[in-house]
Amino acid sequence: MSQVAPTLDLIAAPAPPPAYLGGGSDKEKNVYASDDDHTPNVTSGVGSENDDDEIEPTEEEYEKLRKVPATIHWPAIALCLVEIAERASYYGSKKPFANFVRGALPKGGNGAGAVAKGAAGKNQTAGALGMGSVAASAVTSTFTFLSYVIPILGGIIADTKWGRWKTICVGVAIGAVAHVILVVPAIPSVIASGHAFPPFIISVIILAFAAGFIKPSLAPLMCDQSPVKRPVIKTTKSGERVIVDPQVTVQRYMLIFYWCINIGSFWMIVESYVQRLVGFWLAYLLPAGIYVLVPLVMLLIYKRLYFAPPQGSVLLETLRVIKQFYRTNGFFKGLKGGDHTWESIKPSHILAKVGTLDKKIVWDDLFVDEVRQALEACSVFWLLPIYYLADGGIGNMENDMSAAMTLNNIPNDLFGNFNPLCIIVFTPIVGLMYRYFEKINRPIRPMTRLSIGFALASINMIIGALVQWRIYSTSPCGHYATDCEAGVSPIPLAWMIPLSALPGIGEIFIAVTAYEIAYTRAPARMKGLVVAISLFNQAISAAIGLALSDVIKDPYLIWPYVALAVANFVCVFICPTVFRHLNEPIREFANVERMAGKLQTTREKNENSGQLRDVTRGDHV
Template structure:
């Protein structure tokens, strides 16, 4: 009776009732024998971070629609992750801040030979400098550094997801970064600056190594923070006021990433110190200070490491994702990839394969849910393709903002100081959004959905570009050299402080655009691929840098106005895609924090392997006999 067509239906029932085979999805708590047993099953717990809220009541459908959603409190290990991000970003931006002046400008006349300006009135409108290689070389090298710092994280994310785990990837990146900071000081030594070729060579080596360090740290630190959320499912909690609320994982991730992003920019504000260090003392001090702050990272890693929940690496997960995509594209399936229909994705689901082919190949080591997760991730990644437009609006193409600043009246202010208004604005507005505006909107029943936040951010970007075009036009009109103001010996009477709104508005926009993209990357990626998808959300910075690099030769005087106009139009039009075309990304995701799937074990059942199914059939025959 078990050889009739009903067997196929029963095989599908097995798919819905059997445990996930561990093959291809290793977990740290299993023996080698259990890992290779296709019928083995196990469960896992999340660890200390899960304690405390699991005993609370799970909300009903009515409570989900009526009760206010609030975030969970961040544990001290989460605060430790934010402190690590502060130190890493302080060293990154503190070092990167002086790059423009170090490469672009020559040693100031009357200076101390270390790049600092002349003392007294002679240095009032001077800018710090060292190599004097000009705007094109500066744009090329700074954009190369940014490009590498946001491309390498894709590799770093894959390594973290499949081989090392997030914590080990961060530790390796920290060690690599320490080497980079030591090398970076060498080209800034006065005796080395006098030999531009040697200084340039060691400088390039140091920034490449520093980019590799960021490549290991960036894709892992944010996801590792979010891994520590104390409740993996919505739970009902009664506040001291008597109000019943829902402690929601999605709201928790949103709140924690806002705090995380604020720490990024508190660290970024450290560039103020390096701006004055290069101007008043020299570049050697400007590059030494970030290295000192960087030493906080290994200390905090040692203190927090043993208390962190660490999702284990998942071996073949990237290979599995590739096989899923390949299977969907095969046999003419690619023709339906843009149809948006389930049929295209069903081609890779084991249940569909079993129903249509009667068997499953040995290479199909995933379950139906994994295919749905890949689909969800690719939909989210489509949003990331638009974000480079905002990145370009937030600073311009090529070296636009720096070229604008050197043509303005400084009155003793370092020309690259105003760029630090960006992190300052984020430091100020982040708590306003996190603790005032967002909670107030949620309390009155109008929480800001992800795509609404993206819309607001892009509109702020468009406003910034309009203001930038107007200010650049005014500089050209008032400069003694007209439309060649950047290389003019005399500056325009337009004050450098007019750049403040050009850094403030996009900084506020970053809280809506970048933080939301990180949130989407974490909540809409497979539990076993969060590092990779998170790194893809960072990749938009690399795309923007590549565009800036490609256009650096043409984004010079007298053509500095029209790029701002083009970016304003692009940003304005792109803003309307979010509440319309990408509206579906406003739908909440409830199971993004499934600890079992992060550990490589799932509660959702999968189809038994062909050999196991055959053995089960034989066993059932014996029982019936």
């Protein structure tokens, strides 16, 4: 398929040369050139024979012409490497948590948590603390909850105080401390002393804070590097007129970013065997070694990136807009929404109606529109916990399922790694599918993608219910199969492959689309916070898992699968009906000057007259 410029292909594509380091056209240099440090004069940045003619499409052209992504520059690719290393260390550390807490030291093992050698360890699982499945579920759910609720704090700090880069750097430093501490409770002598849990839980909490500072800023920082900020018409070498579209570009960036997340998380396969064959000390030491790559890559790319500066007042302004919205329209009318309700709080409307503006109204009309589209985007995010509960199950129920199956010397948590494997394999396929439908001008809209993800989750839960039923039917202990001392079910562990594979494919449609919606519909100065809100839904699912950890156990493990199958099936129809308005494309959402606060109108007092007047930030009163 002819492209305007070499776009990063998920299968194989070289990075474009960094023209701004020397050589290249003035056009390419202009993408990163700046009068101020790290503040570029961003243009479309797309290589084309007609770079001098950046024509914005008409409404008719925007509907009819094929949309293509812009080039991804190598600093953005380097950020992908940061994500791979950070996620490898994160998931590599998280993977052994359940076995470390749940199981006791295996009989005949080496004292570090590894199973016994030979036939004695064939159906054993790695373990250390022996606190049981309820405690293991509580620890893993707490870690997940913190890892996805702390990004709210990280996003606020990034948007209002530190900026994305500094927030990431602080998170990286915190993560380094966490990885060092995490090795301590896994030392055999510490396990034997009975005092391993306190340092373990401390390191878990610190690691969650590190993830909370890194995660809400890294994806937006990568998308900030996109060279195209508004739709422009280009002509390909074949003569086809196409639209280089910012939303399609962000969609491609997010696919690549999520693919990198799962390249990193695939390290969990190594962790499954390391904890089983060597012990937990090495299982926690290896992720720490990988983590060293994160600061090294960041040092290399620091001077090559664009950083959107933090805007200290943006959160307060947003809260004021929301307060004014409900004060003007009332609670129930506000919930119903509609164009007229939002028009009623725009300064232009108030000025025309009343003739004057309250001094507390410091926003402009465009900011009202930005807050509206952000709240509309956040409304669909509340469906996501239903999906995430089906992606891995509630609490520790899939780990309990695997512990009751025939292992044949395979780690009980091995097949959970089919989730990232499927994402790695199917992300390029899904990307090609998107390109095909874009080529025939039938793009797969965001709500359709979410529906596909929910459908896969529903099928996954149906399979889970059937597998759990078969385990109960064949276990020597019947409906109490998880901790059965009489033996395990003859059902092989391979039956769990669909329970990891289908959610993995579903994540490509669910999680990537959520990232895209969050970035493209967030106000220009609040992208970190809105991305964090999309991530927060995983914290909600973890909180539900934590709350239900005492009841999600034998003999009731079939029913959670049934409930989630029904809930996800309902969501298949909610997305394209209730939220169909989110299918409308956003043509411009990352204006660099507005992200820097320069185009935000505020109201300031004139020192001479004492009167309030509208001032665009960057002007002098």
